[in-house]
Amino acid sequence: MLIILFLVVVIFLVLVLLGFIITILFLHQRKRRRFAKELEKIKANYEKELFKAQLEMQEETFQYISREIHDNVGQFLSLAKLNLNTLDFEDIDLTLELINHSSDLLTRALEDLRDLSKSLSSDIIKNGGLQKAIELQVSQLQKTGKFRVIYDIKGNYQFLNEQNEIILFRILQEAVNNIIRHSCAREIIILLSCIENNVKMYIQDNGKGFDIDFLSNRKNHPAGGINNMQKRARLINADLDIKSDPGKGTRITVTTPL
Amino acid sequence: MDNHNLSRFFYSDWVMTAITIIAFVVSMRYRENNNKLRLITYYTIVSVAADILSFYFEYIVPNITISSYTLAVYVVIEITVFSTFIMINIDSSRIKKIIKIIFPSFFAVAACLVMGHSTLNYETVSLFIVLEALYLIIFSLFYFFNLFTTHQNNLKQQPSFWIISGILFNSGCSVPLFLLSEYTATNFPYYYNIVCAFNYILYILMFLLFIKAYLCKTKVTC
Numbered sequence: 422m423l424i425i426l427f428l429v430v431v432i433f434l435v436l437v438l439l440g441f442i443i444t445i446l447f448l449h450q451r452k453r454r455r456f457a458k459e460l461e462k463i464k465a466n467y468e469k470e471l472f473k474a475q476l477e478m479q480e481e482t483f484q485y486i487s488r489e490i491h492d493n494v495g496q497f498l499s500l501a502k503l504n505l506n507t508l509d510f511e512d513i514d515l516t517l518e519l520i521n522h523s524s525d526l527l528t529r530a531l532e533d534l535r536d537l538s539k540s541l542s543s544d545i546i547k548n549g550g551l552q553k554a555i556e557l558q559v560s561q562l563q564k565t566g567k568f569r570v571i572y573d574i575k576g577n578y579q580f581l582n583e584q585n586e587i588i589l590f591r592i593l594q595e596a597v598n599n600i601i602r603h604s605c606a607r608e609i610i611i612l613l614s615c616i617e618n619n620v621k622m623y624i625q626d627n628g629k630g631f632d633i634d635f636l637s638n639r640k641n642h643p644a645g646g647i648n649n650m651q652k653r654a655r656l657i658n659a660d661l662d663i664k665s666d667p668g669k670g671t672r673i674t675v676t677t678p679l
Numbered sequence: 680m681d682n683h684n685l686s687r688f689f690y691s692d693w694v695m696t697a698i699t700i701i702a703f704v705v706s707m708r709y710r711e712n713n714n715k716l717r718l719i720t721y722y723t724i725v726s727v728a729a730d731i732l733s734f735y736f737e738y739i740v741p742n743i744t745i746s747s748y749t750l751a752v753y754v755v756i757e758i759t760v761f762s763t764f765i766m767i768n769i770d771s772s773r774i775k776k777i778i779k780i781i782f783p784s785f786f787a788v789a790a791c792l793v794m795g796h797s798t799l800n801y802e803t804v805s806l807f808i809v810l811e812a813l814y815l816i817i818f819s820l821f822y823f824f825n826l827f828t829t830h831q832n833n834l835k836q837q838p839s840f841w842i843i844s845g846i847l848f849n850s851g852c853s854v855p856l857f858l859l860s861e862y863t864a865t866n867f868p869y870y871y872n873i874v875c876a877f878n879y880i881l882y883i884l885m886f887l888l889f890i891k892a893y894l895c896k897t898k899v900t901c
Contacts, residue, residue, distance in 0.1 A: 438884055449827070
């Protein structure tokens with residue numbers, strides 16, 4: 422009798438233990454499935470956002486090309502055409518001057534087109550990396566003669582993947598464009614640091630600065646350049662920090678993990 | 680060795696020793712697979728030694744009984760090993776801190792128990808075991824709380840899950856068993872052996888889960 426009682430209790434204990442383990446495994450499995458579903462949803466949303474951001478960036482790029490062609494290349498070509506249309510072959514001196522002037526204009530148009538092509542192409546990053554691309558950007562800025570540009574690298578720079586370097590470079594271009602167009606700055610500092618498994622890029626100017634809150638709350642003219650930079654930073658999981666105050670310049674910091 | 684003695688716990692003590700030895704062999708064989716299981720390997724070594732000692736005193740020199748001090752030392756080793764094991768398998772630093780704070784209080788309460796009974800007899804050791812079980816239940820529940828609040832991969836291949844399930848089950852069943860043991864021994868001595876046998880069964884189940892843990896495929900290093 423005692424042995425039967427013993428066996429019954431033992432079987433009961435084993436069943437309780439099995440029940441406990443199965444319950445925990447079942448609950449955990451259910452939690453994992455829910456987690457996987459949520460992850461999938463987040464992934465789908467992220468991909469949708471990514472696609473939307475890419476479309477927006479493409480649209481921005483087209484607008485940039487259109488503006489550059491219209492404002493610079495178009496102007497030079499129009500002037501050259503005007504010069505050539507007003508050639509008076511009876512006045513040789515004037516004609517020669519107009520032809521020379523037109524030739525200068527065409528050279529400048531060609532240079533602008535070359536710069537535009539270079540700035541849009543990602544070949545330089547593919548071949549020389551982000552460092553080379555920034556160096557080129559710096560030399561272009563210095564060529565304008567309007568800015569004193571300080572460029573430095575801290576730490577041992579390690580290459581990011583190509584896509585991330587391209588996006589970081591586009592953020593830099595956007596920031597530089599904003600400086601050229603809006604800041605009235607005389608000095609630009611570009612710093613690339615590679616410390617503690619992070620790549621940090623600082624772009625600082627001594628221009629007129631702006632009120633970040635005011636700019637981001639503006640409904641009629643939202644801060645497109647800043648939005649672009651933020652979207653791009655999100656694409657590579659980078660942190661974008663903008664510090665600016667009216668009259669105190671602007672500092673943009675992009676931090677991305679290696 | 681008479682037959683009455685051999686079967687008085689329905690051979691559960693023999694089975695327990697056999698399973699403990701198997702667990703010891705498995706733990707030695709697979710000890711390189713998972714550094715976190717090193718503590719459990721030490722525990723199986725201590726358990727095998729304790730089983731051999733208890734058999735020696737039970738069947739070879741039955742006139743000498745194991746002192747309650749030896750049992751108390753075993754309880755202290757057991758709670759230290761299991762608490763540390765649970766703690767290293769919890770991700771949350773806050774829960775780890777709570778365990779670190781709670782754990783030393785076991786010794787304070789145990790010391791109070793000894794002082795209250797003015798001696799360390801078997802009744803005190805039973806209370807010791809109940810106290811140990813209560814602490815281990817709390818720590819194991821912390822582990823399961825952490826399990827469901829953090830993301831964990833395949834649970835079936837996590838050794839800590841099997842080991843802590845064993846610890847929780849063993850502790851959960853030990854509490855009523857040891858609370859009743861003294862009462863049973865006094866009022867129903869005939870049934871006392873069955874209570875002991877259940878204790879052995881709990882250890883058998885726990886060691887089976889330890890063996891399962893060692894056979895998990897994951898390779899984790901500290």
